[in-house]
Amino acid sequence: MSVLAKKEEIRLLSGNEAIARGAFEAGVKVASAYPGTPSTEILENFVRFEGVYAEWAPNEKVAAEVAIGASMGGVRALAAMKHVGVNVAADPIFTASYTGVRGGLVIVTADDPELHSSQNEQDNRHYAVAAKIPMLEPSDSSEAKEFTRLAYELSEKYDTPVFLRTTTRISHAKGVVRLDEPSGPAFAPGFTPDPSKWVMLPVNAKRRHVLVEERTKALREFAETFDGNRIEWGEKSLGIVTSGVSYQYVKEAFPEASVLKIGLAWPLPERLIREFAAGVSRVVVVEELDPHIETHVKALGIPAQGKEIIPIVGELDPRIVRQAITGEAIPVRAPESVPPRPPNLCPGCPHRGLFFSLKKLKVTVTGDIGCYTLAALPPLGAMDSCICMGASIGNAHGMEKALGAEGAGKVVAVIGDSTFLHSGITGVMNIVYNRGASTVILLDNDITAMTGAQENPATGKTLHGEPTRRVDFPALCRALGVEHVYTVNPHDMEQTEKVLRREVARPEPSVIITKAPCALLPEHRRKKRPVYEVIAELCTGCKACSRLGCPAIEWVPFTPEEASAAGKKPTQKGMARINPLLCDGCNQCPPLCKFQAILERKP
Amino acid sequence: MSVPKGDVFLAGVGGQGTLLASEVLCEAFLLSGFDVKKSEVHGMAQRGGAVTTHLRFGPKVYSPLIEPGKADLLIAFEKVEALRFAHYLRPGGAMVVNAQEIFPPSVGTGQERYPQDVVERLRAVTDRLHMVDAFATALSMHEVRAVNMVMVGAASHFLPLPENAYEEALKARLPGKLVAVNVQAFHAGRALLQPT
Numbered sequence: 001m002s003v004l005a006k007k008e009e010i011r012l013l014s015g016n017e018a019i020a021r022g023a024f025e026a027g028v029k030v031a032s033a034y035p036g037t038p039s040t041e042i043l044e045n046f047v048r049f050e051g052v053y054a055e056w057a058p059n060e061k062v063a064a065e066v067a068i069g070a071s072m073g074g075v076r077a078l079a080a081m082k083h084v085g086v087n088v089a090a091d092p093i094f095t096a097s098y099t100g101v102r103g104g105l106v107i108v109t110a111d112d113p114e115l116h117s118s119q120n121e122q123d124n125r126h127y128a129v130a131a132k133i134p135m136l137e138p139s140d141s142s143e144a145k146e147f148t149r150l151a152y153e154l155s156e157k158y159d160t161p162v163f164l165r166t167t168t169r170i171s172h173a174k175g176v177v178r179l180d181e182p183s184g185p186a187f188a189p190g191f192t193p194d195p196s197k198w199v200m201l202p203v204n205a206k207r208r209h210v211l212v213e214e215r216t217k218a219l220r221e222f223a224e225t226f227d228g229n230r231i232e233w234g235e236k237s238l239g240i241v242t243s244g245v246s247y248q249y250v251k252e253a254f255p256e257a258s259v260l261k262i263g264l265a266w267p268l269p270e271r272l273i274r275e276f277a278a279g280v281s282r283v284v285v286v287e288e289l290d291p292h293i294e295t296h297v298k299a300l301g302i303p304a305q306g307k308e309i310i311p312i313v314g315e316l317d318p319r320i321v322r323q324a325i326t327g328e329a330i331p332v333r334a335p336e337s338v339p340p341r342p343p344n345l346c347p348g349c350p351h352r353g354l355f356f357s358l359k360k361l362k363v364t365v366t367g368d369i370g371c372y373t374l375a376a377l378p379p380l381g382a383m384d385s386c387i388c389m390g391a392s393i394g395n396a397h398g399m400e401k402a403l404g405a406e407g408a409g410k411v412v413a414v415i416g417d418s419t420f421l422h423s424g425i426t427g428v429m430n431i432v433y434n435r436g437a438s439t440v441i442l443l444d445n446d447i448t449a450m451t452g453a454q455e456n457p458a459t460g461k462t463l464h465g466e467p468t469r470r471v472d473f474p475a476l477c478r479a480l481g482v483e484h485v486y487t488v489n490p491h492d493m494e495q496t497e498k499v500l501r502r503e504v505a506r507p508e509p510s511v512i513i514t515k516a517p518c519a520l521l522p523e524h525r526r527k528k529r530p531v532y533e534v535i536a537e538l539c540t541g542c543k544a545c546s547r548l549g550c551p552a553i554e555w556v557p558f559t560p561e562e563a564s565a566a567g568k569k570p571t572q573k574g575m576a577r578i579n580p581l582l583c584d585g586c587n588q589c590p591p592l593c594k595f596q597a598i599l600e601r602k603p
Numbered sequence: 604m605s606v607p608k609g610d611v612f613l614a615g616v617g618g619q620g621t622l623l624a625s626e627v628l629c630e631a632f633l634l635s636g637f638d639v640k641k642s643e644v645h646g647m648a649q650r651g652g653a654v655t656t657h658l659r660f661g662p663k664v665y666s667p668l669i670e671p672g673k674a675d676l677l678i679a680f681e682k683v684e685a686l687r688f689a690h691y692l693r694p695g696g697a698m699v700v701n702a703q704e705i706f707p708p709s710v711g712t713g714q715e716r717y718p719q720d721v722v723e724r725l726r727a728v729t730d731r732l733h734m735v736d737a738f739a740t741a742l743s744m745h746e747v748r749a750v751n752m753v754m755v756g757a758a759s760h761f762l763p764l765p766e767n768a769y770e771e772a773l774k775a776r777l778p779g780k781l782v783a784v785n786v787q788a789f790h791a792g793r794a795l796l797q798p799t
Contacts, residue, residue, distance in 0.1 A: 012633050038644075116644040140640070140667075173642035173667035174629060245667065252666040319670040332672040333690040336724060338683050339715055341616065341707040343652035374650060379712055546712045551651050554706050555713030574713055581747060 013177040015170040018141040019108060020045035021177065022148025023078050026104070027184020029053060030070035032063040034422065035451040036082030037117035038171035039110035043080055044454075047463050056454055056463050059389070059422040060085035064092045064107060068161075071105040072198060074189040076152050080108040083124045084388060088423070090127070093161065095200050097131045098208040100159035100215075102192070103185060104152030107133075111167045113288045113315040117450075119369065119388060121313070123289035128163050128266035132212050134219050135163035136228070137265040139247040141175035147228065147263065149180075154222075156185060158215050165265060167288065169245040169315065220267045228263025231276050238325070239280025241273065241293055241304070245316075246286045252318040254325065268296050277302045284309070284325055288316050345374050347552040348519035348529075348584020350445055353490040354414070355382040356548055356588070357497040358441075363412050363504060366395035368424075370416035371450045372443055379549040389419050393427025396438040409505045412439045418448035418456040421471060425480065431509045432481035439503050440511045442473060443490075445518040453520060477511040484510035491516055491586050519584050529585030531601045532578050536566070538597035539575040545589045545598065552582035553589060606637065607763045608661025610669040614688045615680030616705045617651045620751030623776070624678075625656040627755060627785075630772035631764050632660045642667035653684055678758045680737070680750065681705050682721045689728045697731040699758040699796070701750065703738040733757070735795045741788065749788035756792020766793070 013021065019042050023031065031054040033043045047054040057063035060081040070077035081089060086109045093107060109127065112118040128135035136151055138144040144166065151162040196204050223229055235256045242250045243262035250259060260276040262268065277283050277297070283304040285294040294306030309324040310316070323330055345352050355375040358365055359382040367373055367383035368391060376383035385395055396413035403410070415424045420442050431438050448454040455461045458471040477485045484503060488496045496514065503510040517524045534545075545553050554577050560570040568575070578589075580601065590598040611628065615621035625641055632639040641658040657669040671690050677698045679685030685700040692698060710717045718724075725732050737753040752773075759769060773785050 010633070012629050012639065168644065169642055169667055172644060173640060175640045175664075175667070176633065176638060248665040248667065317668045317670060318666050330672075333728070335688075335690045336686045338687050338718060339707040339709045341651075341653040341683070341687070343617065343650035344708055346650060371650060378708075543713060549708060549712060551706075551708070551711060554711050557713060557716055 009179050011177050011179060012174050013141045013145070014041060014172055014174045015138065015141050015144040015166050016041035016172070017045045018144040018177050019080075019148050019164065019166070020049075021179065022145035023106070024049040024052065025145070025180050025182045026149045026152040027076050027182055028078050028152070029075035029103075029189075030067065031055070031078040031080070032057045032066035033080040034058070034060045034063055034085060035448055035454040036085050036110070037451055038112060038166070038168045039080045039082045039085070039108060040451045040454065041171075042108060043463060046078070054463050056456060058457055060089040061092060064089035064096070067105055067107070068092055068096045068099075071101040071103045073103070073191050074187065075103040076185055077103055078106050078108065081110070082118065083109055083111040083122050084118065084120065085109075086124055086127055088389070090131075093127075093133070094131045095205075096161050097133050098200055098205055098212055099198055100208075100211075101155050101161060103189070104155035105161040106148065106151045106155060106164055107161055108164045108166065110171050111165060111289070113167050116168050119386065121289060123292065124163075124165055125265050125292040126290070128165075132216055133161050133163050134158070134267065135165050135265040136263060137165045137244045138170060138263070139244050139261070140170065141173070141177050143228070143263070144170060145177050150228075152185070158219055158222075159211075160215055165244070167245055167315070173245075216267055220270070223264050223267055223269035224271050226264055226269070229269045229272055230261050231272070232259045232261065233279070234258045236280050237282065239276055239283050240286050241276065241283065241297060242286040243293065244288065246288055246321070249316050249318045249321045250286050253322040262293060265292065268293065270300060273297055273300060273302065277304070286310055286316070286321055342377055343374055344377070344549065344551055345371060346519045346584070347550055347582045348586040350490045350514065350516035350519070350586070351375060351443055352380070352548055352550060353493045353586070353588045354441065354443065354496060354514050355380045357493050357500055358382045358412070358414075360497060361500055361504065363410050364399065366392045366399065366411065366413045368392035368413070368415040368419050369450070370419055370443070372414060372416060379547050383414070390415070390423030390427055393424050393438070393440055394430065396440070397427070397431050397434070397436045400436055400438050408437065408507065412441055412504055414441045414443060416449070417442065417444040417446070417458050417473070421457050425476070428477065428482060428509070428511065429480050436509055437507050438509060439506075440509070442511055442513045444473060444513050444515045447518045447521055449518045449520065453518065473513050482509050482511050484508060485513070486510070487513040487515050489516055490514035491588055493588060494591065519586070530587070531580050531583045531585055532587075532590060532598050533580070533601040534576045534578055535597045535599055536575060538595050540595055541568070541572045541575050542594070543576070544592045544594065545576050548589055548592065550589065552579045552584070554579055606662035609659070609675040609762070610673055611658040611660075611676045611678065611762070612669055612674040612688060612691045613656040613658065613678045613680070614684040615654055616684060617654050619680045620748060621654050621656055621680055624751040624755050625658055626776050627752070627769065627772045628658055628762075630776050631768040634771050634775070635764050635768045638662060638664045640664045640667045653687060655688060676758065676761045678754055680754055683707065683718060685725055686718070686721055689725060692729060695731065696729055697733065697761045698725060698729055699733045699735060699754065699761065700725065701737040701754055702734050703736070703750070733796055735792070737792060737795075740791050740795065744784070744788060744791060746784055746788065749784060752785045752788035753792035753795070756789040757795045759789070759793055760796050760798050
């Protein structure tokens with residue numbers, strides 16, 4: 001297997017690791033991001049390289065602005081975000097398209113077809129068209145690294161930000177990558193004042209717009225000769241136009257077909273597309289999500305098949321592609337019916353105590369983006385909405401205004417610490433300013449948990465691991481004009497419920513901060529914690545503890561014979577037990593047991 | 604000699620260490636000169652939910668995803684998870700399944716029973732079913748976190764790699780102090796099944 005060279009030059013990298021490596025090899029000096037699946041690992045890996053600066057910004061808009069500023073300052077810069085993050089960052093990005101760059105500027109958009117960990121399935125190739133920014137689309141880890149390097153060259157050559165678009169199966173799939181030596185830009189950092197380029201007053205922006213249109217024309221020419229756009233001639237009876245991970249599925253499903261692989265998703269190579277279409281008898285466009293390439297192919301007057309046979313929803317795989325193109329169903333064993341295993345809040349999760357208390361209050365809960373969104377699932381089932389980062393607060397206020405007196409004391413917003421800093425602050429400001437009375441619950445678990453434990457402005461540490469100032473949530477909320485700010489321990493459900501009842505009823509805005517660390521934090525895991533057990537003789541099978549939905553609490557079902565054998569009434573349907581390997585010792589369940597059957601396990 | 608190729612599907616429950624197991628397997632293939640790709644999902648899917656890895660090796664791998672009905676080997680870290688993804692196995696493919704039961708939420712809260720007929724149903728899928736008790740093996744080593752490497756050891760009989768490839772992979776992927784216990788777990792797992 002001589003295809004692989006010396007092993008020290010070869011690594012198995014995820015797309016995200018490869019982008020980080022590519023940025024390092026390109027000499028990127030400043031990178032800013034807000035964590036978001038599937039993009040998070042880009043900065044987590046980039047920060048490990050010598051001589052780079054990387055940071056978690058409070059949101060994607062700030063991350064993009066930081067990267068734009070770094071580019072103005074004459075260094076190569078990176079901003080990374082998930083697809084919906086680009087919605088947040090769109091404002092600076094659309095105008096950075098006009099200003100162009102000094103140091104190369106790359107914005108990574110990591111899309112999530114199939115919504116593995118997202119609230120929608122938007123296709124961010126539309127942003128390239130709308131913002132008139134070129135977009136590279138790698139099809140594996142190796143290309144992810146190469147395209148990242150290339151993106152910086154294009155950015156500087158054409159004076160434009162460049163989008164690098166991945167999808168989950170690029171970001172989180174690993175493949176073989178050959179490492180290269182780093183080589184940066186040929187100029188030194190420094191800012192050269194140039195108002196006609198950097199100050200987007202209408203008079204300047206109008207002139208820049210003309211340059212943007214000229215740039216797009218030049219990039220169209222580049223697209224024709226770029227070797228990332230290439231024809232792989234095969235049999236002429238079937239020609240497939242494809243890009244990104246779909247290219248891999250196509251090669252797997254139709255190894256003999258002719259393929260036009262698109263590496264530059266925008267602008268598209270018109271002459272190359274025409275040449276390809278002229279050489280094959282049937283053209284099919286295979287792309288995930290929206291008909292981006294297809295629309296442009298058809299606009300050239302080329303008869304092609306696309307979304308009429310390729311699904312527009314969800315991700316593809318080789319089987320879906322094969323079935324769509326041959327029109328023949330591939331028989332496969334039906335999946336077995338088994339109990340579902342959705343994700344769940346971890347044992348010891350502080351959010352569980354809060355949502356258990358909220359459910360008892362029978363209030364409407366506007367939710368937000370984070371682990372706690374899982375509280376919408378049974379048995380907690382204690383969340384009524386989830387739209388986007390920060391939406392909970394505006395949603396609660398809007399509902400309050402809609403319901404009037406009818407809704408008083410019936411709506412609360414829940415939002416995590418990092419999400420609050422991302423885009424919750426302005427929502428609270430709005431409640432105070434507009435004489436609202438909503439209760440906002442700020443779930444402070446000392447980390448950005450959902451994406452795998454990232455620091456944020458309230459954790460006291462930077463991405464580089466340096467100590468820093470923390471946002472003081474109570475002081476922040478008071479500064480916004482909230483008079484009633486209370487901090488509770490959500491594991492203490494009795495106290496939490498008391499404060500919740502009081503503040504929800506209050507006809508003024510209030511913020512309740514539930515403060516307890518994420519159960520997955522290493523500092524927490526290192527602490528000596530009790531383990532609880534159910535005393536079998538005392539358990540009556542009432543299921544009061546089961547309703548917490550804690551993974552450590554397991555239900556042991558009884559037949560009448562088993563119940564009798566266990567010394568129970570034959571009518572008892574079962575009993576609870578606590579899995580000692582899972583119990584985190586949070587002490588939420590013992591007070592729920594009226595029979596005092598849950599006790600600390602003695603060593 | 605042609606380079607062997609194959610598709611390995613790993614299934615487990617978030618927190619069981621399937622990610623590290625697949626990392627080690629990939630590294631072992633890489634060190635042995637194969638092209639290899641793997642795909643898995645991070646983020647929300649990991650919070651105690653079902654987790655899967657698609658691992659493909661060969662002279663040249665395109666798709667990072669395995670098609671249903673095409674996996675040569677299914678390594679399941681939990682019994683019900685084997686059944687959940689059994690349709691990924693090709694006819695005649697092999698299954699190495701950990702006998703451990705981790706209750707899904709609907710079972711844990713008493714709405715339904717943990718299926719009692721998992722092994723029978725798996726046998727109906729393939730006669731190359733190999734049940735192992737990786738949890739008991741790990742427990743006997745006083746290291747319950749080693750379940751993943753016990754499973755890698757047991758499954759290694761069905762992969763075209765020499766034993767030392769796994770040891771080298773463990774050394775490459777793990778901090779020094781964790782290598783010994785994981786190598787031990789690998790061998791303990793390998794001893795659970797006979798070469799086929």
